Amino acid sequence: MGRVFISLKTRLIVFALALVLVGLAIRVVIMTDFMRDELQQLVSAQQLSLATYVAQDIDAKLRTRQELVRRLAEQLPQNLLQQSDALAAWLAARHDSQSLFSAGLIVVSPAGIATTDYPSLPGRRGTSYADRDWFLAIRNSGTSAMGAPTIGRSTHRPGIVMAAPIKDARGQLLGVLAGVTTLNAPGFLDLVQNNRVGESGGFLLISPKDRIFVMASDPAMALRPTPPPGINRLHDQAMAGYRGSGITINAQGVEELSSIASVPSTDWFLVARTPTREAFRPLEHLYGFLLRNTLVIGAVVTIASLLILGWLFRPLAHAARQVRSMAEGITPLRSLPVVRNDEVGELASGFNLLLGKLREREATLARIAHHDPLTALPNRAAFHERLSQSIALARRQGNHLALLFLDLDDFKPVNDDHGHDIGDQVLRLVAQRLQDKVRKADMVARFGGDEFIILLTDITDITSAAGVAEKCIEVLSAPMRVGKLQLKIGASIGIALYPDHADNTDSLLAHADAAMYDAKRGGRNGYRIAPFPAT
Numbered sequence: 001m002g003r004v005f006i007s008l009k010t011r012l013i014v015f016a017l018a019l020v021l022v023g024l025a026i027r028v029v030i031m032t033d034f035m036r037d038e039l040q041q042l043v044s045a046q047q048l049s050l051a052t053y054v055a056q057d058i059d060a061k062l063r064t065r066q067e068l069v070r071r072l073a074e075q076l077p078q079n080l081l082q083q084s085d086a087l088a089a090w091l092a093a094r095h096d097s098q099s100l101f102s103a104g105l106i107v108v109s110p111a112g113i114a115t116t117d118y119p120s121l122p123g124r125r126g127t128s129y130a131d132r133d134w135f136l137a138i139r140n141s142g143t144s145a146m147g148a149p150t151i152g153r154s155t156h157r158p159g160i161v162m163a164a165p166i167k168d169a170r171g172q173l174l175g176v177l178a179g180v181t182t183l184n185a186p187g188f189l190d191l192v193q194n195n196r197v198g199e200s201g202g203f204l205l206i207s208p209k210d211r212i213f214v215m216a217s218d219p220a221m222a223l224r225p226t227p228p229p230g231i232n233r234l235h236d237q238a239m240a241g242y243r244g245s246g247i248t249i250n251a252q253g254v255e256e257l258s259s260i261a262s263v264p265s266t267d268w269f270l271v272a273r274t275p276t277r278e279a280f281r282p283l284e285h286l287y288g289f290l291l292r293n294t295l296v297i298g299a300v301v302t303i304a305s306l307l308i309l310g311w312l313f314r315p316l317a318h319a320a321r322q323v324r325s326m327a328e329g330i331t332p333l334r335s336l337p338v339v340r341n342d343e344v345g346e347l348a349s350g351f352n353l354l355l356g357k358l359r360e361r362e363a364t365l366a367r368i369a370h371h372d373p374l375t376a377l378p379n380r381a382a383f384h385e386r387l388s389q390s391i392a393l394a395r396r397q398g399n400h401l402a403l404l405f406l407d408l409d410d411f412k413p414v415n416d417d418h419g420h421d422i423g424d425q426v427l428r429l430v431a432q433r434l435q436d437k438v439r440k441a442d443m444v445a446r447f448g449g450d451e452f453i454i455l456l457t458d459i460t461d462i463t464s465a466a467g468v469a470e471k472c473i474e475v476l477s478a479p480m481r482v483g484k485l486q487l488k489i490g491a492s493i494g495i496a497l498y499p500d501h502a503d504n505t506d507s508l509l510a511h512a513d514a515a516m517y518d519a520k521r522g523g524r525n526g527y528r529i530a531p532f533p534a535t
């Protein structure tokens with residue numbers, strides 16, 4: 001398990017995934033600001049057009065009613081002002097043909113008392129409207145007026161009054177004609193009430209002068225007071241005349257995108273509002289999309305990384321396994337295949353170079369271990385190895401071997417008289433001369449000091465071995481030129497044969513050694529054959 005976490009492949013995949021996630025985070029951060037601004041502008045523009053459209057619809061309805069009541073006031077037969085029933089019949093004819101005033105028409109005397117109404121509501125005739133704003137406005141200005149939305153005195157429902165003066169030819173006020181519309185009357189504020197903006201947004205129709213909601217998507221809000229200043233920043237700005245869009249926190253603590261448009265014929269304004277959570281929902285969808293998109297990209301990156309890294313690292317893993325197997329001695333040392341010309345290929349080439357060096361070093365060490373550094377002849381260890389192999393082979397093939405144990409005569413004085421360097425050169429000359437006298441298949445080794453040993457393979461009889469010994473003695477007896485010196489040495493040789501004297505290395509060597517001492521004792525510069533065992 002631990003290997004998985006420290007694996008280069010895992011780390012690279014984690015790194016790639018981290019890049020994907022960082023990319024997502026950066027996209028989300030950058031896009032959030034950008035998209036929010038864009039979306040806010042778009043939704044604001046749409047919502048403002050909607051608010052303007054609905055505000056103009058309300059305005060048109062108010063104007064139509066104002067116009068109607070003004071016209072009716074002009075047309076009203078003034079002679080009927082004193083004939084209540086006839087006037088009611090006249091009103092009925094007008095009201096039925098154009099029923100814009102859902103709560104009817106009222107004729108009010110200059111003193112503010114309702115004299116006639118249609119449709120007639122219980123208790124309406126005789127009621128005083130002298131304190132109503134619309135009546136007072138007409139009394140003061142003499143022109144038509146619209147009252148503040150309020151609970152009707154006879155209807156007992158939220159409503160609004162449009163009133164126009166009834167004047168005689170001299171401009172004398174004879175009465176007031178008032179048309180009453182309840183706020184929830186069909187065809188009046190339909191677009192505002194029970195209508196939503198989006199899913200959870202809505203409208204508010206506000207009269208800033210009266211500080212009330214005239215109507216809202218929730219009709220229960222009609223005539224409720226607007227929030228006091230300081231609760232809703234944008235509402236405060238709208239009350240002060242701002243028209244346009246903005247984001248604000250409403251009295252319930254919900255963030256809303258609000259668009260404000262004027263109703264031109266009054267000082268009212270209409271607010272279309274949508275919770276920003278809903279307005280900016282496309283952003284959530286975008287995040288969802290980005291997240292899904294990132295998950296897919298992440299999965300693709302992981303799979304692609306696994307495949308690509310697997311392909312890239314396969315030779316590396318393979319090479320690592322091979323190197324381990326070589327190091328553990330399971331497989332022999334051999335060069336790694338260089339599959340590609342990339343870093344992995346470079347590593348394999350580097351390993352192969354190292355392997356070459358190792359082999360060279362190994363060869364040097366083997367040479368050092370098996371050769372005498374002075375004469376470059378095989379040393380005692382190499383000789384023992386070779387002798388064992390030769391005995392085994394000779395045993396299988398039924399051949400004879402001969403061992404010539406050679407010790408220089410009077411070598412010590414060379415050292416003593418001329419120094420060790422001269423002695424070394426003499427030893428090298430001896431090695432050279434001996435090698436020249438044997439066949440390639442034979443072996444000359446330095447046994448140590450001034451002792452040499454010669455292994456003759458495949459000899460037929462003792463005579464041929466003795467012949468070689470003689471030639472060696474002869475060649476070594478010849479004067480040796482070392483620098484300006486002319487030196488002379490000799491050699492004593494002991495000969496032992498396989499299998500005649502012995503059939504193993506140690507015993508064979510012991511026989512040859514003993515024979516060599518025999519030769520020394522016999523006067524030096526000669527050879528002796530080990531005595532053959534009695535049969």
Ligand SMILES: Nc1nc2c(ncn2[C@@H]2O[C@H](COP(=O)(O)OP(=O)(O)OP(=O)(O)O)[C@@H](O)[C@H]2O)c(=O)[nH]1
Nearest residue numbers: 407408409410411412413415420421423424449450
């Ligand atoms: N220069 C040199 N001398 C060596 C080396 N190895 C051994 N010797 C010398 O070889 C001599 C061998 O001793 P001996 O065999 O007793 O000397 P020797 O004079 O040949 O005696 P005999 O065999 O009795 O004739 C010693 O003086 C060693 O110091 C070497 O590598 N270089």
